Amino acid sequence: MFLSSKQHGGARVVTVKAERIDAAVAIQFKENMRTETDGGPERVILDLSEVSFIDSSGLGAIVAAMKHLGADRRLDLAGLSPMVEKVFRLTRMDTVFTLFPSLDDAMTELGG
């Protein structure tokens, strides 16, 4: 499907199995994120390493997913390509999320 997830240490790692998160899939992404994260651990890491393009609809869907987790859980982002990272930077959403260059970096932070 669109997302796959696994438990890794104390975190739920959700991997996006798509090249694009855009208007055509934003709603599906939001729904799938709920399924993958409901009832899981406090920390969720969204692995974006397979994603090469995201638009403002995709960005909005990630913000919605983060809000859905509630105040006691966090959503970190890992493996952003330069183009994906640019969308977060230009909208200043890079100040709202913690961005890790890779999933390994995000996992290392988990232990630290």
Add this chain to the structure above:
Amino acid sequence: MSHQCSFEFDATDLAARDGIGGVIGRLRASGLPATLVGDVELALVEAVNNVIEHAFGGKPGHRIAIHARLSEAMLDLRIIDDGRPLPGGRVPQAKSLDPGLPRADLPEGGFGWTLIHQLTDQVDYQRRDACNMLSLRFRLTGTPRTGREIAP
């Protein structure tokens, strides 16, 4: 160097992917730098998303045209549709996010024009013959264009 091309497609999310993909493929083939092509793609996707969602209210049965004109100094893109006009007849401003907002109040949309303004050198809008014409201009020479941040 001077090229022109036009693409027309149904005003749906999936058809827009293909239509914009056509424009982007041509620009890539013309030798524009990959970073610039990436910026053009994002700006175009945002502009076309707005047309589908707002000008046509998400209703099917409409068409969108993109005309591209590439010269040595400039890339000009014109997006044309016969949907509802932009509110107030003008291009919406970029919005600056307040990062101090409580999580529950963070916006889930409204980033499209912010991105368009930052990725382009000039944005112009005209309403003519019951059509919207949005022009996006990218300078190919001179001062670097992208990464312009909005003043906090």
